[in-house]
Amino acid sequence: xxxxxxxxxxxxxxxxxxxxxxxxxxxxxxxxxxxxxxxxxxxxxxxxxxxxxxxxxxxxxxxxxxxxxxxxxxxxxxxxxxxxxxxxxxxxxxxxxxxxxxxxxxxxxxxxxxxxxxxxxxxxxxxxxxxxxxxxxxxxxxxxxxxxxxxxxxxxxxxxxxxxxxxxxxxxxxxxxxxxxxxxxxxxxxxxxxxxxxxxxxxxxxxxxxxxxxxxxxxxxxxxxxxxxxxxxxxxxxxxxxxxxxxxxxxxxxxxxxxxxxxxxxxxxxxxxxxxxxxxxxxxxxxxxxxxxxxxxxxxxxxxxxxxxxxxxxxxxxxxxxxxxxxxxxxxxxxxxxxxxxxxxxxxxxxxxxxxxxxxxxxxxxxxxxxxxxxxxxxxxxxxxxxxxxxxxxxxxxxxxxxx
Numbered sequence: 001x002x003x004x005x006x007x008x009x010x011x012x013x014x015x016x017x018x019x020x021x022x023x024x025x026x027x028x029x030x031x032x033x034x035x036x037x038x039x040x041x042x043x044x045x046x047x048x049x050x051x052x053x054x055x056x057x058x059x060x061x062x063x064x065x066x067x068x069x070x071x072x073x074x075x076x077x078x079x080x081x082x083x084x085x086x087x088x089x090x091x092x093x094x095x096x097x098x099x100x101x102x103x104x105x106x107x108x109x110x111x112x113x114x115x116x117x118x119x120x121x122x123x124x125x126x127x128x129x130x131x132x133x134x135x136x137x138x139x140x141x142x143x144x145x146x147x148x149x150x151x152x153x154x155x156x157x158x159x160x161x162x163x164x165x166x167x168x169x170x171x172x173x174x175x176x177x178x179x180x181x182x183x184x185x186x187x188x189x190x191x192x193x194x195x196x197x198x199x200x201x202x203x204x205x206x207x208x209x210x211x212x213x214x215x216x217x218x219x220x221x222x223x224x225x226x227x228x229x230x231x232x233x234x235x236x237x238x239x240x241x242x243x244x245x246x247x248x249x250x251x252x253x254x255x256x257x258x259x260x261x262x263x264x265x266x267x268x269x270x271x272x273x274x275x276x277x278x279x280x281x282x283x284x285x286x287x288x289x290x291x292x293x294x295x296x297x298x299x300x301x302x303x304x305x306x307x308x309x310x311x312x313x314x315x316x317x318x319x320x321x322x323x324x325x326x327x328x329x330x331x332x333x334x335x336x337x338x339x340x341x342x343x344x345x346x347x348x349x350x351x352x353x354x355x356x357x358x359x360x361x362x363x364x365x366x367x368x369x370x371x372x373x374x375x376x377x378x379x380x381x382x383x384x385x386x387x388x389x390x391x392x393x394x395x396x397x398x399x400x401x402x403x404x
Contacts, residue, residue, distance in 0.1 A: 004120040005031045005048070009041040009067065010056040010083070015105075022109045030116070038062030042070065049075055052119045054103075057084035068098050079119040079325070083107065100325035118329070121341045145217035147172055151210055165206065166198035169213065178216050179209065182239075207260035211242065215267040222274040228285050229277055229366070234270060237358055240397060242266030244354035245347070247393045252345045258326070262350035265330035268318065269351050272310030272331075275317060276302070288366050297369040299335050311335050337377040345381065357394045 008019050016034045023032055033050065035041040039062060041053070053071055057064040068080045082099045103115060150168055154160045170176050176197055183200045184193060194200050201209050219235050245266035249259040276284040283305055291301035299309035315332030330347035333340040334355055340348055356371045364370050378384045 003029065003031045004052065005033070005050040006052045006054065006116060006120075007033045007035060007041060007044060007050040008054045008083075009035045009038065009059070009064070011036055011059040012056070015056070022112070026113065026116075030120070038064075038067035038070075041067060042074075045071065045075060045078075050078060052079045052081065052116065054081045054083050054116075057082055065098070072098050077319075081115065081119065100328075117341050119325070121339070145214060145221060147175060147217055148210065148214045151213060155206065155210075162201050162206070163198055165209070166196065166201050169197040169201075169209070174220075175213060175216060179212055182212060205256075205260065207257075208263060211260075211264040211267050214264075215239070215242075218268070218271055218274065222278045224278045224281070226277060226281065226285075228288055229273075231274070231277075234273065237362075238267050238270055241269060241351065241354045241358055244357060244393055244397055245350040247397070248353055248390055249345070249347065249350045251389070251393070252350075258345075258347060258350075261324055261326045262330070262347040262354075264323070265327045265334075265347045265351050266354055268314065268323075268327070269331050269334055269355060270310060270314065271317065272312065272314030273298075275313050276306070276310055280306075291366060291369075295369060297335070297371060298366055300369075309335070335371070337374045340377075343381065345383075349377075349381070349383075353390055357390055361394055361398075 008016065010016050010019075013036065016036065020032070020034065023030075026032070033044060035044050038055075038059060041055070044050075045053075053068065055064040055067050059067075064082055064084070068082065071078055071080060080099050081101050081103060083103045083105060100119070101115060103112065147168070151165065154164055154168060169179060179197060179200055180194060183204065194203065197209075204212075215235075215238065219231065219238075224231065242263045243266070246259050246263035249255075249262040253259070273284075276287075284302075287298060287301040287305040290296075290304065291298045294301070299311060302309040311332055311334060315328050318331060319328050326347045329340065329342075330351045333348045334351040337349065337352055340346075342348065352374065356373050359370050373387070375384060378386075
């Protein structure tokens with residue numbers, strides 16, 4: 001495998017010199033390049049593309065937000081990381097949906113190396129040659145759902161409010177009704193009637209509402225009639241996996257972002273199945289039948305038919321859509337934690353546990369195997385033997401569902 005190419009962009013010579021010194025021991029692992037401006041970075045990338053771009057935020061002429069936006073449009077497969085020493089809320093809002101990860105200056109060599117290791121692993125996941133061949137067979141991937149794209153743009157505006165978000169949802173009557181239906185279900189356990197999108201946003205938070213909007217739109221726009229696959233059952237599975245992943249994340253950390261990303265990833269973790277079903281239905285049915293005949297998991301059968309699996313396809317699409325890196329990682333690695341270079345609790349682990357618990361309690365949605373927990377990975381993280389606690393979360397979720 002060729003070395004990953006990483007480009008650092010900063011207008012301060014001392015910063016670039018420091019990065020060169022800091023990362024010199026990694027030159028056997030990565031090809032490193034440095035640019036002192038946004039324009040220089042674009043010139044360098046035009047000559048030879050890079051896998052990861054790490055940019056400063058505040059630069060004269062073209063700042064980091066503008067640079068990474070252009071890179072997203074021109075080189076969508078590049079992982080984009082913002083390195084900044086300034087807590088600039090307005091600037092950060094401009095990069096929602098553009099930047100995969102933020103890092104604060106000063107950044108320790110260990111932290112930077114860990115982030116770059118994860119970024120290059122993610123790049124391998126969403127740009128492997130077999131997946132490129134599969135994507136070319138799809139013809140064209142779905143575009144980012146319009147209402148979600150509008151939400152992204154609204155959230156970039158520092159003058160927008162929760163009421164603005166609610167008003168946008170209210171303009172789509174079907175979406176408004178679906179969000180209120182979900183929010184008022186026992187699924188969320190709010191035990192109170194929510195009568196407006198505004199109250200829903202206030203109670204659940206913007207990230208949860210965004211996940212619901214994106215999930216509903218994707219399932220609606222990609223929904224297809226099939227005699228061998230139930231999209232409605234997949235939607236129920238996805239919602240419950242998201243909710244359970246969020247509960248598990250909350251039990252392990254008070255990090256709100258980790259919990260929200262676990263919920264979003266849980267709802268979207270099987271989006272690749274929808275894409276394959278709606279674009280290559282005959283081959284997808286072949287994979288489903290193969291899984292049943294050999295009693296293997298669907299993602300294994302997909303590898304034989306497509307040379308890539310639904311988790312690869314889902315991560316690839318959401319990477320192009322600019323969703324947060326932890327969400328993309330969770331979708332891409334939830335079936336194969338052994339390949340995930342993260343040794344702490346993450347959305348990928350939360351979704352893995354939630355997905356396995358759903359299937360162990362409900363059975364598989366399709367013929368084939370019932371997935372099992374990656375006990376070796378759990379043991380490495382000191383989480384072995386916590387199955388009873390996680391099963392308790394599942395039981396509580398099912399009790400709430402029964403109350404509907």
